[in-house]
Amino acid sequence: MRTHDMLNIIAPTAHALPNLFSMEMWGGATFDVAYRFLNEDPWKRLEALRAQAPNILFQMLFRASNAVGYTSYPDNVIRAFVAQAAASGIDVFRIFDSLNWLDAMIVSIDAVRQSGKVAEVALCYAGDILDPSRSKYDLKYYVNMAKEVEQAGAHILAIKDMAGLLKPEAAYRLVSALKEAIDLPIHLHMHDTSGNGIYAYARAVDAGVDIVDTAISSLAGMSSQPSSNSLYYALQGHDRQPHVNIDSLNKLSHYWEDVRTHYKDFESSLLFPNPEVYHHEMPGGQYSNLRQQAKSLGLESQWDRIKEVYRQVNDMFGDLIKVTPSSKIVGDMALFMVENNLTEDDIYKTGDSLDFPNSVVEFFSGKIGQPYQGFPQELQRIILKGKAPLTKRPGELLEDTNFDQIRNKLSGVLTRPVTEKDVLAYSLYPKVFLDWVKLTAIYGDVSMLDTPTFFHGLLPREELQVDIEEGKTLVIKFISIEEPLPDGTRIVNFELNGLPREVIVKDRSFKAITTTKIKAERDNPGQLGASMTGKVVKIMVKKGDSVKKGEYLLVTEAMKMETTIQSPFDGVVKELYVMPQDSVETGDLLIELVKAAEA
Structure with a gap:
């Protein structure tokens, strides 16, 4: 959502709904999306909104050691980011780890407490506590974790149900058990993919939950949160009916109903409640993104199969907690398998010769963290191709980021003084941040456009x-x-304050002449082809280079999913068929190797 649309309504919202616990408006994917797609500065967004709503707590989603990114960052980046976010207006940090690994959250919890803000620590809900056959994440698991979270210094315990898997009776039993086990307030956050969200919230309220997350009605339901307006009526006659003005909620809903039409071209979410989420277990925030990825890869017609493979991958990986970035890892693997027509048996039989998505390799390398009950050992061996995984928290092994070095680098790029916020943005997303800087230098601040x-x-x-x-x-x-x-350029004529002006622009609708690329021969181990439709982002070797088995040769990227192509044997680079930024389709020949003895 663009800042322009939020600034128009934030002050009326703060005035009309003064009894809200908090408004969640930052963190998670919204940070890089602001730079990457909206051409906006997320820090300025936060500070502008804070200035217009001083009376309500602001909350953000914080991915613990992953901050607002998709990989692990050094501890000094985590601490500095929390401190700056607190200074810019965040009051409550909902901290979670994508694997429910408490060790990965300790640094974030301490940083929030040191900032004087509220540390809300989340249990990510997976599995089904009502199903005795799903014993990995049972009620005892969540109660034990809640006790550990309380001991770690959390101010609030959150239940983060990112896929909407918490069935109504499960919500009652889980909240009841947690209220008995710990003394912290309990905050329930869930998506309404199944359509059972309001009922689940009502049962959680009966069990004594302290806070629930909702969305304005015109933005609610399906992959979003349950409706605020509906919950008001669902609890009518109940002694815990929300203290809120329903007329105000309805007026706010009318505003967002109009604004939502501006984004209709980008909506690929559910159009109706979909209880099959209880089977594929895909988080609400991922459902629309993964479908868009599938569309970009030409796999939209196989969406039903992708959902099925998503569940298969989850089971292959040991029944994971699925939330960013672990959910992205499962999604990347599912797309990889569908595009290459691979089955689970194929992975085990031919996995030694496959180049898996980088996110999958990083996960099994331990760079995301340690999953509950460990990794599937044989699959880990296949994916890592014999390389040793990490067994410690990645932040312990990463060197501190040199902020002074980054500041000096940015001083040669920016035409204004470098801020701490710039340094932090670059630390998390160097390429995304620099691309935004270049675009801003050309077009200026476009956030003011409607x-x-x-x-x-x-x-x-x-x-x-x-x-x-x-x-x-x-x-x-x-x-x-x-x-x-x-x-291929055009002259655009316009008036600026009544005076005629013209500007020359590139017509991007002109189609470039394309050539048909050679396909890799499947039975030739020296011919390495693209495993996904996308582009080449980096080449590490040149023609004639000697390479060792497992050596990195080049990197391709498809919708933020990178794959590193490795040498399948000791050999020599016979020919390179691509250059950086070349577009490729699945199976296109990228590089050809010959064994050392044949060179």
């Missing part, structure tokens, strides 16, 4: 008013676009 214009542009003769600062408004009127020039 959403339809940002996404779709203006129609001929349409006029737009842009408030670039207090008391200063630009009036922009689109006049016409001229015919394309030989170099």
